[in-house]
Amino acid sequence: DSGVTQTPKHLITATGQRVTLRCSPRSGDLSVYWYQQSLDQGLQFLIQYYNGEERAKGNILERFSAQQFPDLHSELNLSSLELGDSALYFCASSVVDGGAQFFGPGTRLTVL
Amino acid sequence: AQSVSQHNHHVILSEAASLELGCNYSYGGTVNLFWYVQYPGQHLQLLLKYFSGDPLVKGIKGFEAEFIKSKFSFNLRKPSVQWSDTAEYFCAVNAHNNDMRFGAGTRLTVKP
Numbered sequence: 001d002s003g004v005t006q007t008p009k010h011l012i013t014a015t016g017q018r019v020t021l022r023c024s025p026r027s028g029d030l031s032v033y034w035y036q037q038s039l040d041q042g043l044q045f046l047i048q049y050y051n052g053e054e055r056a057k058g059n060i061l062e063r064f065s066a067q068q069f070p071d072l073h074s075e076l077n078l079s080s081l082e083l084g085d086s087a088l089y090f091c092a093s094s095v096v097d098g099g100a101q102f103f104g105p106g107t108r109l110t111v112l
Numbered sequence: 113a114q115s116v117s118q119h120n121h122h123v124i125l126s127e128a129a130s131l132e133l134g135c136n137y138s139y140g141g142t143v144n145l146f147w148y149v150q151y152p153g154q155h156l157q158l159l160l161k162y163f164s165g166d167p168l169v170k171g172i173k174g175f176e177a178e179f180i181k182s183k184f185s186f187n188l189r190k191p192s193v194q195w196s197d198t199a200e201y202f203c204a205v206n207a208h209n210n211d212m213r214f215g216a217g218t219r220l221t222v223k224p
């Protein structure tokens with residue numbers, strides 16, 4: 001158990017819908033990272049927040065957005081969902097920028 | 113842009129065989145380097161990390177990795193693998209710009 005929690009574990013939805021994935025970092029970690037893992041794309045970095053502020057952006061689509069709240073939990077919002085958005089979405093946290101990241105169990109999103 | 117290459121997509125070994133998984137990256141500046149392991153159906157777990165100092169780093173479960181700056185490499189090794197090492201292994205590089213890049217992963221299958 002890494003100390004990073006993610007909800008829900010599984011999510012099944014339809015194309016065009018919007019979903020919100022939630023992540024709580026390890027106690028004391030200020031950075032939260034979001035990743036998408038799919039068979040064809042591998043593990044892709046989406047976005048990072050540090051203490052409430054966006055820190056770095058990776059391959060995140062415009063339909064996706066995220067935020068980090070004052071209590072440091074983070075939410076990833078995925079809208080206008082497409083079949084290709086079906087993937088595992090991982091959240092990770094670290095104490096400092098560039099440090100070792102600890103991953104949550106992931107949310108498996110299935111878009112039908 | 114930085115990139116990470118893992119040369120072996122799938123490695124099959126018998127128990128007690130020695131393991132070496134290759135990882136090369138393309139960033140010329142200072143980097144932090146990581147190896148993560150993902151057991152079937154689980155999230156990524158940190159195996160080991162290199163930030164600075166001794167280029168030979170030891171991680172959990174008997175794994176080690178050697179950073180060779182001149183070769184832009186960070187290969188993972190284990191002298192004697194076990195069936196329980198069957199998993200996917202990811203090399204990752206953070207070039208201090210908070211954009212963590214992961215390799216495509218190497219699937220290791222250890223035959224009992």
